[in-house]
Amino acid sequence: MYARPRLQTLRLQAYLVNLNQLCTMQTKHLLLSIGLSFGLFSCGGEPETEVWQVPTEGLITTVTEVENDEYRILSEDPIPQIEDSRIIVENMEGTRDTFTLDEAKLMAADSTSTRSRPFRSAGMGFFGYLMIGRMMSGGVNSGAYVNNGAYNRATSTAGSRMSNSTRSVTRTKSGFGSKTSSGGKSTRSFGG
Amino acid sequence: MDNRLTDARPLKDRWFSKKGLSYYATGENHDYLADEILSLSPAEAKAAMAAGDEAYTLLRSCARSSAFDDARLDKLGVPDFARPLVQWSVENEWDNFLLGRFDFAGGVDGLPLKLIEFNADTASLLPETAIIQPEMVSMAGLKPAPNDLLKTLEHTARRLGGGRKDTAIAAVHLGSEDDQLNLAVLADVAREARWGRVDNLLLPDLDINPDEGIFHEAKADRWIHYGTMVKFFPWDFAALEEPELWAYLAEIIMAGKLRVFNPAWTMLLQSKALLALAWEDNPGHPLLLPTTFDPADLPRPLDGYVRKPVFGRMGENIEMVMNGRLVIAKTDGDYGDGPVVYQELAAFPEDREKHRYQLSTYVAPTACALCCRRQDELIIDDDGEFVPLALLKEKVSSWF
Numbered sequence: 020m021y022a023r024p025r026l027q028t029l030r031l032q033a034y035l036v037n038l039n040q041l042c043t044m045q046t047k048h049l050l051l052s053i054g055l056s057f058g059l060f061s062c063g064g065e066p067e068t069e070v071w072q073v074p075t076e077g078l079i080t081t082v083t084e085v086e087n088d089e090y091r092i093l094s095e096d097p098i099p100q101i102e103d104s105r106i107i108v109e110n111m112e113g114t115r116d117t118f119t120l121d122e123a124k125l126m127a128a129d130s131t132s133t134r135s136r137p138f139r140s141a142g143m144g145f146f147g148y149l150m151i152g153r154m155m156s157g158g159v160n161s162g163a164y165v166n167n168g169a170y171n172r173a174t175s176t177a178g179s180r181m182s183n184s185t186r187s188v189t190r191t192k193s194g195f196g197s198k199t200s201s202g203g204k205s206t207r208s209f210g211g
Numbered sequence: 212m213d214n215r216l217t218d219a220r221p222l223k224d225r226w227f228s229k230k231g232l233s234y235y236a237t238g239e240n241h242d243y244l245a246d247e248i249l250s251l252s253p254a255e256a257k258a259a260m261a262a263g264d265e266a267y268t269l270l271r272s273c274a275r276s277s278a279f280d281d282a283r284l285d286k287l288g289v290p291d292f293a294r295p296l297v298q299w300s301v302e303n304e305w306d307n308f309l310l311g312r313f314d315f316a317g318g319v320d321g322l323p324l325k326l327i328e329f330n331a332d333t334a335s336l337l338p339e340t341a342i343i344q345p346e347m348v349s350m351a352g353l354k355p356a357p358n359d360l361l362k363t364l365e366h367t368a369r370r371l372g373g374g375r376k377d378t379a380i381a382a383v384h385l386g387s388e389d390d391q392l393n394l395a396v397l398a399d400v401a402r403e404a405r406w407g408r409v410d411n412l413l414l415p416d417l418d419i420n421p422d423e424g425i426f427h428e429a430k431a432d433r434w435i436h437y438g439t440m441v442k443f444f445p446w447d448f449a450a451l452e453e454p455e456l457w458a459y460l461a462e463i464i465m466a467g468k469l470r471v472f473n474p475a476w477t478m479l480l481q482s483k484a485l486l487a488l489a490w491e492d493n494p495g496h497p498l499l500l501p502t503t504f505d506p507a508d509l510p511r512p513l514d515g516y517v518r519k520p521v522f523g524r525m526g527e528n529i530e531m532v533m534n535g536r537l538v539i540a541k542t543d544g545d546y547g548d549g550p551v552v553y554q555e556l557a558a559f560p561e562d563r564e565k566h567r568y569q570l571s572t573y574v575a576p577t578a579c580a581l582c583c584r585r586q587d588e589l590i591i592d593d594d595g596e597f598v599p600l601a602l603l604k605e606k607v608s609s610w611f
Contacts, residue, residue, distance in 0.1 A: 124377045195456040196385045196414035196444065208387040209444050210335025211312075211481075 072185035073148070077104035077120075078177055080146040082137045083165060084111045090140040091165040095177040104149055108137040123150050145177050212320050212562045216247045219347050219599060226346070231395075232338055234388050235597075244343065245596040248351055249568065249583055250603045255319055256356050259581050262324045263572030265498055266313050270329055273489040274479035275301060286504060287482040288521045288550050293450045296461035296475045304474035309367060309441075310334050310397070310575045311473070311480065312582075316500075316557030318570045325500050325557045327569070328519075331480035332445035332473055334573065335389065336597065337396040340582040344599040353601035356581045363579035364400045373406025374470055378438025380409040381425060383417065390443040397441050397472075410435065414444065419459045424468040440471045446478035447522040451549070484521040487552045506532070506553040515539075515556035520549050529590050531556065540589040567591065568598065 077100050081093040090108070098104065104120040118126065118138075127138035127150055142150050143163035159178065164170040221244070227233045235243055251259070277283035278301045284294055312334035318324040341360045348355045373380065382398040384390045391411065398409045410427065418426040418434075425437045449457040463469045479485060487502040506512045518530040527544020533556075559567040566585040573580040586595040 121377065194415050195417075195419075195453045196448075208335070208389040209333045209385065209448065210387075210389055210393060211330035211333050211445075 072182075072187060074101065074181050075184050075186050076181060077101040078146050078149060078181070079105045079107065080141050080144060081107040081109065082141050083109040084137070085165065087111075088133050088136050090137040091169075092141060092144045092146075092163050092173065093165050093169060095145050095173040097177045097180040101149060104146070106138065106141050106146065120149055144173060145181055148181065212560050212568075215250045215319070215603075216562065217250065217351060217353065217601070219244075219246055219248045219351055221246065222343070222346060222350065230342060232342065232392065234392060235339060235343060243597060244339075244347070245585065245598040248348060248353060248599045248601050249319075250353065250601045251319065251356055251570075251581070252603050256581060256602055258324060259315065259318050259570050259572050260357055260578040262315060262318075262326070262498055263313050263574045263578030266326050266329065266572075267311070267574045267576060267578075269489055269493060269496070269498070270331075270480055270485055271308075273485055273492055274476065275305075276492070277485070277488055278476065278479060283488060286488065286550070287479060287484045288447070289478060289482070290450055290454075292454065293457055293461075293478070296457070296464065297478055299461075299465050300475035301479075304470075304476060307371060307470070307472065307474040308477065308480075308576045309371070309472045310364060310573065311477075312336065313572045313574065315570045315572065316559045319560040319568065322558050322560055324498060324570075326486070326498050327500070327554075327557065328483055328486065329480055331477050332447070333390070333393075333443050335393050336571070336582055336584075337393045339597045340573065340580055341396055343597070344582060347599040348601045351601070354604055356600035356602045358580045360573055360575065360580035361396075361400065363575045363577060364397070365403050367575050368400050368404035368406065371472070373401070373404070374438040376407070378407075378424075378436050380406050380439045380441060381417065381427070381437040382409055382411050382441050382443075383414050384411070384443040385414050394441065394443040401439075401441060406439065408435075409441075410437075414456075419456075419463070421459050421462045424463050438469060440469060442471060445481055445522070446475055447481060450478065451522065482521045483519055483523070483552050483554075484550065486554065500555045500557055502552050502554040504550075504552060506535075509553060509555055511555065512553075516553045517556060518551055518553055520551050522549060527592070529592075531589055542590055542592055566596075569595075 077098045079096045079098055081095075082090040083093045085091050093109070102120065106118045106123045108116045108118065123138050123141070123146075126135050127142055138150070140163055141147070143160040145159055147159070159174070161167070161170045164173065222236070224233070224236065227236045234240060277287060278298055289297060311329055311331040313329050314327045316322070316325045316327055337360070340358065345355055345358060380398075380401050382394045382401075384394050394411070398411065401409050410429075412427055416427060418428065420426065423436075425440065426434045427437070429435050449460065460469070460471065461475075464471060464475065483502075484504070486499070487504055490496075490499050490502045493499060501509050501511075503509050506516055506518070509516055513535050515531065515533045518532060520528050523529075523544065527542055529540070529542045530538055531540040533539050559569060561567050564587060566587050567589070568583055568585045569591050571582050571584070572578050573582070581600050583598045583600050584591060584595040585598050586592070588594075
């Protein structure tokens, strides 16, 4: 019988509590939600999966240039559809540009350019959950907002909406092939 | 044969280390690169290239006609649960084959070219052929044998494209240095073809989410999403040893969330049973060796045959039999338990020191480069030497 390989547990420690709770309550639901017919959880044994919360609703985020090339989040407003999410970038000269979620992802990924700055700032707020898949349990960075008022408003509207409408997904740490590999040391080749 | 061999000056350690290829010249590999270069005549080189194209057409066609035939899939060794992905792949990824290497017997000194097997899934010898061979041949002042490996791979990679712009490419292996060096050649090709960011990843470190795709946590909280995977482990490894891996990949691939090179239908090409089916479909084809599922079905079993596992590598678990029962050569390995085929013994070119030479042709997917290994044993395995190939100049070839 195929035996699941042991996984590195260090990374999973943050999720142990979640997983134990889930094992007792929601195992069946999660199994169905990932659409596979064989068991992925071994609740009695070592945790083998991580459970993530991902957003199901979108955001319109406005970032504003407070100093040269420095942007802070002005507002975040919830909207029903993720695909309708937008980032509005206000520059000091008064210009406004609007970007879709896909455009924002591309811009945020280009760390070499100053053009990515507004997007990276936006990513530190709730928009980060949409744009870069940031872990929702990690919270947002209050320093990314123009002031405390903006941060509090965002948290109580967009943040609250988002947290209450998430769905769970499993990310299964592969571990596949760990019997054959040995962490980078020279092993048998598969070359033909 | 012996008049085709020229002494080869070994390349300097510094050259290897600058290229990151010291692995091929040091430690237990210190005598891996032969100290001789084999020169092919232009006619021989042309024939070997043509054989690559012909063999690819033949096997690809046989794969297509076997993919929806359960009896054939049984013989090919494809488990039931793996068939949906293989079939989906035939229907949706038919033109996604990137690279394979045919190994031939014969091809020199008037011996007919005969297909031994197709390394369809993890075709190795890439750094040796693409980087080391041209350098050794050039240092010897000889004309290189056909070698458009990198150019053809890049051309194909550009045609295939890098996938979704917001995803990266995962180059996945299981840790072996040789595998990583081969994969690095493919990774470089992907970069040259502007596929995007390519990351070298150990398979156990990949996060596979059957709903969303494959990811890796590059930094704390920073997950990279991969839309394309180039791998250096074969599909049969997943199907036979890690079936859950196969299931996860199948789910993601069929949902259009991941492309893998080579695509899943390559498993059909990789199975040596395909050679037996190709022989059934094309009996007497000049490029094919008689290959069957029962030695009694070979046309001339007493002349000698080789018994080999349908999924095996590096010459492991091979048995060479003469006169119907005498085992004249045998290798051990990890592939001893699965289905087998029987292939007629072929004639390999030999030199006076009894080295047997095996020519190979890369297809990407058109024939693009030749390489060669030799061994002074009956079975060419992990201990073989890599022999750089050169081309005889036209005016000299008339002397032989």
